Amino acid sequence: MTASLSSLWSYSAVTEDRYHHALHADHHHLLPYFHEHQNASSITAQLGSTAFLHCRVNRLGDKTVSWVRRDGDQIKLLTWGLHTYSNDARYSLNFEHPNNWKLQIKYTQRRDQGSYECQVSTHPPRVFSVTLNIVAPLVDIIDARGSSISEKFYKTGSTIELKCTISQMPQAQTFILWRHGDHMLNYDTSRGGIR
Incomplete structure (x- = not known):
């Protein structure tokens, strides 16, 4: 027995x-899970542009997604569900069907650079970290020989060739403005123009 x-x-x-x-x-x-394979990402935005921080959550169910800004030991709530809780009107949630809880930051400033977290209200919370880097374009004027110049003297009647090199631009630009004093230079002139 x-x-x-x-x-x-x-x-x-x-x-x-x-x-x-x-x-x-x-x-x-x-349980909900993040669509990305890693639990962190890094994006670069140009100073003054609109930055989008993506957070794709699958199988969310009855859980809630929130965005927070982490600054050292301090955590600031930015969004909860579809609602924005930041006093800064540049921040908003831009949900993109079917699962992208996208944080939008307009007119990016240098102080926006840092660490952000997309959190799902599981126990314990699931966290996807995004590092935002802000860069400003660097502009350099070079002459026909490739030398960087800030000032150069030419003889009257001579041909002038100046090149503009731009670096640290995360988004490609198709249109660059050249100015001479207060006048914008034309892309199509009989004297040469801009290429």
């Missing part, structure tokens, strides 16, 4: 353990 009780208890313990394991696996299987 003792042996059969022992084997019954052993069978019961193994069955219960398998049940808990299966239940935990099913519960884990139903």
